[in-house]
Amino acid sequence: MTETVKDAEATPDAAQPYRELGLEDDEYARIREILGRRPTSSELAMYSVMWSEHCSYKSSKVHLRQFGSKAPETDAMLVGIGENAGVVDIGQGWAVTFKVESHNHPSYVEPYQGAATGVGGIVRDIMSMGARPVAVMDPLRFGPADAEDTRRVLPGVVAGVGGYGNCLGLPNVGGEVVFDPSYAGNPLVNALCVGVMRHEQIKLAHASGTGNLVVLFGAATGGDGIGGVSVLASETFDDAKPSKRPSVQVGDPFMEKVLIECCLELFDADLVVGIQDLGGAGLSCATSELASNGDGGMRVWLDRVPLRDPTLAPEEILMSESQERMCAVVEPAKLDAFLAICGRWDVLATVVGEVDDSGRLTVEWHGETVVDVPPRTVAHEGPVYERPYARPSWQDALQADDPSRLARPTTGADLRATLLDLVGSPNLCDKGWVTDQYDRYVLGNTVLAQPEDAGVVRVDDETGLGVAVATDGNGRFAKLDPYAGAQLALSEAYRNVAVTGARPLAVTDCLNFGSPEDPDVMWQFAEATRGLADACLELGVPVTGGNVSFYNQTGETAINPTPVVGVLGVVDDVRARVPMGFASPGEVVLLLGETRDELGGSEWAHHVHGHLGGLPPRVDLAAEKALASLMGSLVGVVSAAHDVSDGGFAQALAEMALRRGVGATVALDGVAADPFVALFAESVARAVVAVPADRADEVERLAGTYAVPVARLGTTGGDALAVDGLFAVPLDELRAAHTGTLPALFA
Amino acid sequence: MRVGVVTFPGSLDDADARRAVSLAGADAVALWHADADLHGVDAVVLPGGFSYGDYLRCGAIARFAPVMTEVVAAAERGLPVLGICNGFQVLCESHLLPGALIRNDHRKFNCVDQELVIENASTAWTSAYSAGQRVVVPLKNGEGGYVADDATLDRLEGEGRVVARYAGDNPNGSYRSIAGITNDRGNVVGLMPHPEHAVEQLTGPTTDGLAFFTSVLTAAVTA
Numbered sequence: 001m002t003e004t005v006k007d008a009e010a011t012p013d014a015a016q017p018y019r020e021l022g023l024e025d026d027e028y029a030r031i032r033e034i035l036g037r038r039p040t041s042s043e044l045a046m047y048s049v050m051w052s053e054h055c056s057y058k059s060s061k062v063h064l065r066q067f068g069s070k071a072p073e074t075d076a077m078l079v080g081i082g083e084n085a086g087v088v089d090i091g092q093g094w095a096v097t098f099k100v101e102s103h104n105h106p107s108y109v110e111p112y113q114g115a116a117t118g119v120g121g122i123v124r125d126i127m128s129m130g131a132r133p134v135a136v137m138d139p140l141r142f143g144p145a146d147a148e149d150t151r152r153v154l155p156g157v158v159a160g161v162g163g164y165g166n167c168l169g170l171p172n173v174g175g176e177v178v179f180d181p182s183y184a185g186n187p188l189v190n191a192l193c194v195g196v197m198r199h200e201q202i203k204l205a206h207a208s209g210t211g212n213l214v215v216l217f218g219a220a221t222g223g224d225g226i227g228g229v230s231v232l233a234s235e236t237f238d239d240a241k242p243s244k245r246p247s248v249q250v251g252d253p254f255m256e257k258v259l260i261e262c263c264l265e266l267f268d269a270d271l272v273v274g275i276q277d278l279g280g281a282g283l284s285c286a287t288s289e290l291a292s293n294g295d296g297g298m299r300v301w302l303d304r305v306p307l308r309d310p311t312l313a314p315e316e317i318l319m320s321e322s323q324e325r326m327c328a329v330v331e332p333a334k335l336d337a338f339l340a341i342c343g344r345w346d347v348l349a350t351v352v353g354e355v356d357d358s359g360r361l362t363v364e365w366h367g368e369t370v371v372d373v374p375p376r377t378v379a380h381e382g383p384v385y386e387r388p389y390a391r392p393s394w395q396d397a398l399q400a401d402d403p404s405r406l407a408r409p410t411t412g413a414d415l416r417a418t419l420l421d422l423v424g425s426p427n428l429c430d431k432g433w434v435t436d437q438y439d440r441y442v443l444g445n446t447v448l449a450q451p452e453d454a455g456v457v458r459v460d461d462e463t464g465l466g467v468a469v470a471t472d473g474n475g476r477f478a479k480l481d482p483y484a485g486a487q488l489a490l491s492e493a494y495r496n497v498a499v500t501g502a503r504p505l506a507v508t509d510c511l512n513f514g515s516p517e518d519p520d521v522m523w524q525f526a527e528a529t530r531g532l533a534d535a536c537l538e539l540g541v542p543v544t545g546g547n548v549s550f551y552n553q554t555g556e557t558a559i560n561p562t563p564v565v566g567v568l569g570v571v572d573d574v575r576a577r578v579p580m581g582f583a584s585p586g587e588v589v590l591l592l593g594e595t596r597d598e599l600g601g602s603e604w605a606h607h608v609h610g611h612l613g614g615l616p617p618r619v620d621l622a623a624e625k626a627l628a629s630l631m632g633s634l635v636g637v638v639s640a641a642h643d644v645s646d647g648g649f650a651q652a653l654a655e656m657a658l659r660r661g662v663g664a665t666v667a668l669d670g671v672a673a674d675p676f677v678a679l680f681a682e683s684v685a686r687a688v689v690a691v692p693a694d695r696a697d698e699v700e701r702l703a704g705t706y707a708v709p710v711a712r713l714g715t716t717g718g719d720a721l722a723v724d725g726l727f728a729v730p731l732d733e734l735r736a737a738h739t740g741t742l743p744a745l746f747a
Numbered sequence: 748m749r750v751g752v753v754t755f756p757g758s759l760d761d762a763d764a765r766r767a768v769s770l771a772g773a774d775a776v777a778l779w780h781a782d783a784d785l786h787g788v789d790a791v792v793l794p795g796g797f798s799y800g801d802y803l804r805c806g807a808i809a810r811f812a813p814v815m816t817e818v819v820a821a822a823e824r825g826l827p828v829l830g831i832c833n834g835f836q837v838l839c840e841s842h843l844l845p846g847a848l849i850r851n852d853h854r855k856f857n858c859v860d861q862e863l864v865i866e867n868a869s870t871a872w873t874s875a876y877s878a879g880q881r882v883v884v885p886l887k888n889g890e891g892g893y894v895a896d897d898a899t900l901d902r903l904e905g906e907g908r909v910v911a912r913y914a915g916d917n918p919n920g921s922y923r924s925i926a927g928i929t930n931d932r933g934n935v936v937g938l939m940p941h942p943e944h945a946v947e948q949l950t951g952p953t954t955d956g957l958a959f960f961t962s963v964l965t966a967a968v969t970a
Binding site for chain 1: 756757759760762763766781795796797799800801802853855856857858859885887889941943944947949950951
């Protein structure tokens, strides 16, 4: 029996299942106060999903405000935080929008569909800004590589990312695959999408103009994902509540591909006043956000929504998270043209409402009013919590447990064995088994893709204008020091973009943490956001948008705090991009930056000793900035450049040699006095470059100009990686160690 | 010289095929699946992708698109037609080429830079190559395993209708490592790898694929 506003008024004391929907007592009381009566069941459904952690950011909001208050001065930002995704100016009239989001919990429950719909959701966010999606990347984190459950989760997640993205025709140009025991019961499946548009094509989720029509288009609405937002994204996995699990949505990438092309035609024909995708919280979110951002109110005829399942109740229709749906605001005079384009693409389109000047969002069901609310209270004025936080009692002991007590290899033979062990370790090995399942070529604009430092995509065929994007995150560093860990994630992504020859411009972040109700976790979150905001200010790259994912924990055990940071850079001419691999023999190899004895949280400590303790590498943003400026001036000078990070100089050198099968001979005395530190320390702000012999002086001179330490280490060439006086490894042996790991585990 | 590139709902590499046609020096003409008209083009490319979501079977629904009635009729009159990946699947479903494409034997989507041996350099789409030439172009598909009965395979080989074979390890379980075939007249070619993604040094592993598109320029002139 459908409950109307009149029913709610007539039965003010009827008991309502607000707790089961995830609302607290005081939240429910506030809804009653806002409405001046008890909510109807449909209103309760709307508030419960929109006030969930996932949609309302109620625990994170007070911390996220720093990204605005500390934002660096920039002319590049065209649309800031708060819209579906931020938009930055890359010049020549082009704008780029990008954003990273999480789909962690659904991907644990149902790896294929969870990961697939994660891609679908972020792509629709990008579309709703008016952009053509041009690339995706997926930072993925799993439990130990050899764990039984990883064998269940990883192949499904990878197949889901590929299955959806490949069928959508979007190149997958980067991302990460990381293994750590802390993700065993809680994999992190983050998805990033980049879109491009002309400045004048930017669209916003605003419902303006009384009398304009609200058109729902795309897939019909079904029962999938009902309650996914409030239940799946906002509660930890607990065996006591298995009934809430099967709420994962099911994706149809073909529908989404058609929807992309249809939307782009609608934008080109200027038929849309405002647009919003339907993601988490479905119609509840789309209608309340459109109305809240508009200048009046909105009236929705819910019974007109096309259904896959005719038995769905109005509450369920409002909460459904069926995929591949969009909502547009259209002027009545343009409706026929709008419907004609939808018809050409066989996309179902239905007028389900209209903009009015009531200041209210009203929803009717067969002539009866079932929702009558101020839209801002649903979409933008949800609860805000100042969650208590405190530095964990174990933090000092963790930092005191320095890796200096760990046994280090010293002889040439031991260093050689360590190198081979590390290049084949799950975190440092070749990820081709994963990334070969993704199409990196489609659209024909991929200039660099994994395993390169950043994905580089051409935007303009004529001028060669392009963008570079990289994502990074290191949960171990963030566990040791969340403030520094977030800054290190930014540092690395910033550096990865810079070494390809791009100018870093903007940031998106996906903040993956445990339960905000745990003061330890909340402290990690507060520290990480503060660190990231401070570093963005110093590096001059604003956060344009992103996502917070809380409750990533199993029982009482939270994941390592994992801020994943994506950096977008602009490349004035992609023909001048700098790839990572040694290109030809006889070139000079140089190291830029300073190497210190920094092994806390390193891959060596993790893989060889199973150790996590001490402090992460020292953050040096001034050095990062200098290195990035230097890299910009080295475009056209160096033939290869590669960032030094996880696994240290040894790993960087191995990757550069294996990329195109060109070896190198180097001496380590220019890196550090201790060969072990030289090879495996993870100090920041470093890169290895190769340059034709006659231009090596120029690199040294320019490094001097930017005050970046530089050392000539040796030359490229040969079929081996040789370290003077210590060891040599034939490339075939190195390749076998580097590429064999994942196929052996998952094939 | 005008080369049409068909867009079905779910076509993905259509813009790439048009770019390859342009780089080869021809005019690329966008053809629409629902439009039973080839607009007077001199050759047609059926591009890669997942036409109609690959529902039912890859290429099975695209075969019934209005534009395909025209493509089939024109192909039978000698119009050069190249089907790439999903386009190859459509050509097989349309019975312009024998055999079928099934799921890769390792059951995964696979995107690699693939070496091929061009075996037949006398088709409308391969005349700019020489027989035995080795080329590297991207291969990217989930259902690229070419299958046919032994008699058909013997006939294809006997008549020199294997256009290209995979060099080295078989990447998808294709019978006899077949990567592409042609009809008996040599105007219709189906190819699982993607030559349109090897036309620019900047974005492809090589520029080895461009000759597929330059080949057809001479074919159409002499046809």
